[in-house]
Amino acid sequence: MALxxxxxxxxxxxxxxxxxxxxxxxxxxxxxxxxxxxxxGLDPAKPSAPMRLEAPQLALSRERNGKLLEVARPCLDRLFQTAGRAGCCVALTDAxxxxxxxxxxxxxxxxxxxWGLVEGAVWNEASEGTNGIGTCLAEKRPVIIFQNQHFRAKNIAMSCMGAPIHDASGELIAVLDVSNCRNDLSQSFAQVLGAVVTESARTVEADLFRASHPGARIIMAEGHGPGGVSLLAVDEDNLVVGASRLARRxxxxxAEALSLLPxxxxVLEGAEGQRGLGQAEKAEIRRALVRRKGNVTAAAKDLGISRATMYRRMSQYRLTAEAAGY
Structure with a gap:
């Protein structure tokens, strides 16, 4: 009756x-x-469980997010070693x-x-209203939804701490969530769990970024902190081939600036890594080819050299139009 x-x-x-x-x-x-x-148009009094996808749909989504699952799993395991002992469930969702x-x-x-915290269950706001996963997606930032802050009355015994995960190009692709159903959980401890979840999500983002740029040198730019990881991927010619969401901001x-291989x-004033003249020239030729989508004649004109000279330089540095991605 009290419930x-x-x-x-x-x-x-x-x-x-x-x-x-x-x-x-x-x-x-x-x-x-x-x-x-x-x-x-949701009803906070509605008692039904969250919508749950059928096994084939879940399998398809897991396949689409295979790289995310592979990269995130070690971090999820470490988070569970900490939060699981406190009676928490660790969940990773898609976008x-x-x-x-x-x-x-x-x-x-x-x-x-x-409670419906199972694989295949959908916890976005459109389905379940205010909750750690759905509201994190809607707000695009870490959130703590403590007990009666949930929208549906059936969920008010839960506390959920969610943090977004972005891919190497800065797109929000997942939420890392820790949920607790114990009525003795304090708000202060929920804050601690929230900080741990956010840091774990940032670790997954950094690991995804590195996995997306194999062979590149990863540089930490200014601004690394609770808001994300500020990382740059740099190739052998000291050209920036990738930047994390926070680095871009x-x-x-x-995206257009990065496509021109700056x-x-x-990009980074005072960056280390001085290059020889040969390396600098190779980088400029590559960038010209990228800008002109592999058109050698147009790239040569941009550089102020003849087409024949352009081909000689390309041969010298073993560059082709295909090397620019065309």
């Missing part, structure tokens, strides 16, 4: 908060409740909030399954 009363009270609080639109401007929880009820993989102790697995790098000295 029913608590649930009914929560529904009333959600409805009253949503009615006052000013709340959404000052609280991410209130903003999420408003999205859940008004934009998605749509569908759980790809979970870890829980044998004693807790049944409980989390009853901090250094003003666009030199490290252009």
């Amino acid at each position: 029913a009363s608590t649930a009914a009270s929560h529904v009333d609080v959600v409805a009253a908060t949503v009615r006052d639109s000013m709340n959404a401007a000052t609280s991410i929880v209130a903003a999420s409740w408003r999205r859940s009820m008004i934009y998605y 749509d909030g569908m759980i790809l993989e979970t870890s829980a102790t044998e004693g807790d697995r049944k409980t989390f399954s009853e 901090n250094l003003g790098l666009t 030199s490290l000295s252009e």
Whole structure:
């Protein structure tokens, strides 16, 4: 009876908060409740379990996210070694909030399954309203949804800590989530867990970036911290071939700028790694070919040399139009 009363009270609080639109401007929880009820048309009193994909759909999604799962697994295992002992479930989702993989102790697995924290379950805001996974995706930043901050009354015994994971080009591709269903969890401990989850997500991002640029030299740029990893991938000619999301933001790098293979000295003022004249010339020829999409004549004109000289230099440095990706 007490549980029913608590649930009914929560529904009333959600409805009253949503009615006052000013709340959404000052609280991410209130903003999420408003999205859940008004934009998605969800009912906080609805008791049903989350939507769950069939096995073939789950298998297909796991296959599409194979590299993510492979790279993230060591970090997930380390996180579970810490959080699992505190009665937590560790989950990794795709960009749509569908759980790809979970870890829980044998004693807790049944409980989390009853809550719907299982592989194939969809936890985006459109399906479940405010929660650690869905609201993290909506806000595009780490979130802690503590107990009655959840939208649905059936979820208010849970606390969820979610952090986004971005790929090597800066796209949000996953959420790392730790959830706890114990009623003795304090908000201060939830904050500690949230920090651990965020740092783990940043580690996965860095590992994904390195895996996406095999053979490249990885340089840490300014701005590395809680907001992400600021990394640059540099090739043998000191040309920047990749930049993490935070590096792009901090250094003003666009996808178009990166496609032209800027030199490290252009991107990172005072960067180490002085090159000889031969290396510099090779890099400039490569960049000219990239800019002109492999058109040797146009690239030679940009460099102020004849077409014949261009071909001699390309031969000298063993470069072809195909080396520029065309």
